[in-house]
Amino acid sequence: MIEMLQSGFMQRAFLAGVMVAYLAGFFGVFVVQRGLSFLGNGLAHAAFGGVALGILLDREPLWIAVPFTVAVSLGIVWLTERTRLGADTSIGIFFAVSMALGIIFLSQTERFTTDAFAYLFGSILAVRWSDIYAAGALVLLSVAVWRWWGHWAYATFDRELAQSDHVPCLRGDYLLAVSIAVTIVVSMKLVGITLIAAFLVIPAATARLLAVTFRAMTVISICIGVASVLLGLVFSWEYDLPSGPCVILTQAAVFTLAFAWKSLRSG
Numbered sequence: 001m002i003e004m005l006q007s008g009f010m011q012r013a014f015l016a017g018v019m020v021a022y023l024a025g026f027f028g029v030f031v032v033q034r035g036l037s038f039l040g041n042g043l044a045h046a047a048f049g050g051v052a053l054g055i056l057l058d059r060e061p062l063w064i065a066v067p068f069t070v071a072v073s074l075g076i077v078w079l080t081e082r083t084r085l086g087a088d089t090s091i092g093i094f095f096a097v098s099m100a101l102g103i104i105f106l107s108q109t110e111r112f113t114t115d116a117f118a119y120l121f122g123s124i125l126a127v128r129w130s131d132i133y134a135a136g137a138l139v140l141l142s143v144a145v146w147r148w149w150g151h152w153a154y155a156t157f158d159r160e161l162a163q164s165d166h167v168p169c170l171r172g173d174y175l176l177a178v179s180i181a182v183t184i185v186v187s188m189k190l191v192g193i194t195l196i197a198a199f200l201v202i203p204a205a206t207a208r209l210l211a212v213t214f215r216a217m218t219v220i221s222i223c224i225g226v227a228s229v230l231l232g233l234v235f236s237w238e239y240d241l242p243s244g245p246c247v248i249l250t251q252a253a254v255f256t257l258a259f260a261w262k263s264l265r266s267g
Contacts, residue, residue: 012127013190013233013243019135020190020199021225023183026142028204028225029218030176033156039076039177040197042091042098043184046072048193049098050185051119052105061119062134065185072098073181077173122192122244135186145175152176153214190229191244202251203228209258224254 031040050068054061072094079090117123154162155169163169184196191199203225204217211217232247 009127010233010237012129012132014230016127016132016135017190017229017233017247018226019132019139020183020187021203021229022222023135023138023142024187024196024199025203025207025222025225026218027176027180027183028200029207029214029221030152030156031180031200032204032208033214033217036087037197037201038088038091039180040184040200042076042095043069043073043181044188044193044196045095045102046098046181047185047188047196048120049102049105051188051193052102056105056109060130062131062185062189065188066182068098069181069185070178073177074174077170077177081170081173118192119188120193121242122188122190122195123242127189131186131189138182138186141182142179145179148172148175149218157214191247195244195248198248198251199225202248202255206251206255206258209255209262224251228254 028040031037047065047069049072050065051061053068054064057064076087076090076094079085079093080087083090151162151167151169151172154165154167155172159169180200184200187196187199204221206224207217207219207221211220228250229247232250233243235241235250236243236246
């Protein structure tokens with residue numbers, strides 16, 4: 001354990017992991033409560049298109065993936081609001097287009113094995129200080145939008161009543177979609193594109209089993225996310241296993257325990 005904490009790359013992984021867990025826990029409760037779990041998966045694959053474009057342009061993939069994924073998130077909200085299509089249909093359209101573009105971009109470059117692999121599956125060794133700075137900036141941004149938490153919560157539980165109270169629901173939807181998109185992009189280095197949707201959903205779903213109020217659900221989701229990152233990284237180090245899957249499996253184990261406890265209490 002001491003040797004692990006003395007390793008520079010593990011220190012960076014812990015620091016980045018805690019910040020990403022906070023972000024995923026904070027925004028994940030809205031994903032779960034609004035039934036938008038597919039949104040995390042869709043934006044993760046949209047981020048894949050941005051990463052592939054960054055690799056093709058020989059630029060830092062993170063900085064290309066951020067505007068690319070934000071544009072997709074805004075497009076999903078816009079298409080859902082302007083048409084009679086459901087959110088899942090809009091997500092599915094952008095999901096497919098982004099993946100197709102990503103495959104085309106990667107087919108034009110030879111750097112797939114060196115760069116894209118880390119983003120697809122996550123890698124502790126791939127976490128750099130630039131990634132930590134990006135996560136830190138997003139944490140500060142999330143603190144700045146805390147005042148929107150009440151608006152988002154109100155619209156989540158009763159959108160029509162929130163609109164009648166002049167709550168800017170559509171503006172809130174755009175802001176929430178952008179926040180989730182950026183969270184997904186900065187999380188890719190730790191858990192990978194293939195697992196980031198679970199990172200958003202599982203802690204929040206566990207918190208929903210345990211919490212009585214939505215505020216408590218938010219706090220519990222953040223705590224579970226942070227604890228699972230710490231435990232998952234320790235497990236990964238001790239048994240020489242990939243970090244991302246270890247974190248997700250730790251979250252799944254916590255969910256299983258919460259479900260069993262809830263079932264025993266209700267039984």
